Amino acid sequence: xxxxxxxxxxxxxxxxxxxxxxxxxxxxxxxxxxxxxxxxxxxxxxxxxxxxxxxxxxxxxxxxxxxxxxxxxxxxxxxxxxxxxxxxxxxxxxxxxxxxxxxxxxxxxxxxxxxxxxxxxxxxxxxxxxxxxxxxxxxxxxxxxxxxxxxxxxxxxxxxxxxxxxxxxxxxxxxxxxxxxxxxxxxxxxxxxxxxxxxxxxxxxxxxxxxx
Amino acid sequence: xxxxxxxxxxxxxxxxxxxxxxxxxxxxxxxxxxxxxxxxxxxxxxxxxxxxxxxxxxxxxxxxxxxxxxxxxxxxxxxxxxxxxxxxxxxxxxxxxxxxxxxxxxxxxxxxxxxxxxxxxxxxxxxxxxxxxxxxxxxxxxxxxxxxxxxxxxxxxxxxxxxxxxxxxxxxxxxxxxxxxxxxxxxxxxxxxxxxxxxxxxxxxxxxxxxxxxxxxxxxxxxxxxxxxxxxxxxxxxxxxxx
Numbered sequence: 001x002x003x004x005x006x007x008x009x010x011x012x013x014x015x016x017x018x019x020x021x022x023x024x025x026x027x028x029x030x031x032x033x034x035x036x037x038x039x040x041x042x043x044x045x046x047x048x049x050x051x052x053x054x055x056x057x058x059x060x061x062x063x064x065x066x067x068x069x070x071x072x073x074x075x076x077x078x079x080x081x082x083x084x085x086x087x088x089x090x091x092x093x094x095x096x097x098x099x100x101x102x103x104x105x106x107x108x109x110x111x112x113x114x115x116x117x118x119x120x121x122x123x124x125x126x127x128x129x130x131x132x133x134x135x136x137x138x139x140x141x142x143x144x145x146x147x148x149x150x151x152x153x154x155x156x157x158x159x160x161x162x163x164x165x166x167x168x169x170x171x172x173x174x175x176x177x178x179x180x181x182x183x184x185x186x187x188x189x190x191x192x193x194x195x196x197x198x199x200x201x202x203x204x205x206x207x208x209x210x211x212x
Numbered sequence: 213x214x215x216x217x218x219x220x221x222x223x224x225x226x227x228x229x230x231x232x233x234x235x236x237x238x239x240x241x242x243x244x245x246x247x248x249x250x251x252x253x254x255x256x257x258x259x260x261x262x263x264x265x266x267x268x269x270x271x272x273x274x275x276x277x278x279x280x281x282x283x284x285x286x287x288x289x290x291x292x293x294x295x296x297x298x299x300x301x302x303x304x305x306x307x308x309x310x311x312x313x314x315x316x317x318x319x320x321x322x323x324x325x326x327x328x329x330x331x332x333x334x335x336x337x338x339x340x341x342x343x344x345x346x347x348x349x350x351x352x353x354x355x356x357x358x359x360x361x362x363x364x365x366x367x368x369x370x371x372x373x374x375x376x377x378x379x380x381x382x383x384x385x386x387x388x389x390x391x392x393x394x395x396x397x398x399x400x401x402x403x404x405x406x407x408x409x410x411x412x413x414x415x416x417x418x419x420x421x422x423x424x425x426x427x428x429x430x431x432x433x434x435x436x437x438x439x440x441x442x443x444x445x446x447x448x449x450x451x452x453x454x455x
Contacts, residue, residue, distance in 0.1 A: 115343075145340075150341070153342065153379060153380075155380075
């Protein structure tokens with residue numbers, strides 16, 4: 001299940017807050033080599049964890065299995081303030097456009113070397129459902145170029161916002177994805193799971209784990 | 213117009229293509245400007261895949277026919293340095309660099325030598341990963357390749373969108389091939405069932421026996437893979453057989 005929490009809701013639950021920022025540090029600093037984000041406490045936090053950010057938590061077996069963060073484009077976000085050189089023209093902005101950042105699946109919830117795991121696709125279904133509830137139909141994503149093909153296979157309408165560049169150990173391209181009912185249908189069909197994944201409220205308490 | 217606007221225009225044209233051949237043609241019209249004149253894209257087959265099955269791995273191809281035939285007949289896929297390279301580590305690479313990287317043997321180099329006979333002296337290849345985790349290799353060949361990072365960016369973006377479009381078109385062709393055929397009578401019965409008519413009522417409306425109307429509805433239900441009549445009606449509407 002995917003739970004969507006505001007930053008203050010997340011901070012109201014120290015177990016979840018700790019798990020989120022530890023997972024982010026583990027994936028983005030230790031695994032992907034974004035050294036600028038390294039912090040001695042092993043909890044990755046940045047200037048965009050502000051009150052308007054929305055945190056999507058994928059919970060499986062009482063633990064944090066996946067995560068993504070949604071940022072409004074009506075105020076500064078990664079593409080405008082950190083990754084400017086990924087965008088060639090004016091960056092898309094507006095109430096219906098959000099930026100998806102820090103997409104992450106915990107290592108033992110990944111499947112195969114290249115496949116999209118069940119947690120990974122649940123996060124995708126989650127942000128589409130979340131967007132549809134709020135009249136949002138576009139997301140900006142900075143991801144590896146090979147994701148573009150998968151987005152097209154899931155019936156997103158995709159448009160590149162700039163050329164690909166190298167960040168850390170990765171190639172990254174900024175892409176604007178538009179989703180429709182057809183996208184949600186396709187994602188659900190590929191997952192073989194028709195029921196909504198977005199859950200309202202808080203998940204149960206999860207175990208406080210030491211950052212590894 | 214900036215280079216990037218031009219790239220967007222290429223991509224729009226590619227995404228508007230209505231057949232895989234058209235996708236191939238539009239992509240090549242972009243890459244030809246950079247000296248890349250031949251395209252092959254497909255999933256990487258496992259070693260020892262029989263020649264007749266290798267075709268199934270091909271998504272887009274405009275290689276000279278004679279070259280493709282020779283490639284398949286001589287089983288070059290098992291020796292092609294590019295294929296070896298992509299299996300080891302899917303990453304963008306130039307043809308000649310891939311041969312060095314995998315330490316290509318004489319046979320491997322012969323694949324390239326033969327390509328040269330068809331005026332394919334060098335090229336670039338890069339991987340894309342499909343939803344089910346398969347590596348799709350895009351290989352573009354031509355004369356001497358000397359691309360700036362920006363040009364590489366244009367080509368890789370255009371190719372990615374071309375492959376995406378080609379896969380959408382292939383998926384559509386498969387759906388049409390597997391399209392369930394409902395007979396005229398089955399469709400008529402479903403249409404009345406959707407309006408809440410019973411088997412007996414349908415038989416009266418259509419002037420057939422109750423048993424026959426029941427048979428038509430059961431057949432339609434089976435073809436649509438539905439577990440009951442409500443689901444059959446919903447499926448028939450979704451697939452556009454009835455309104």
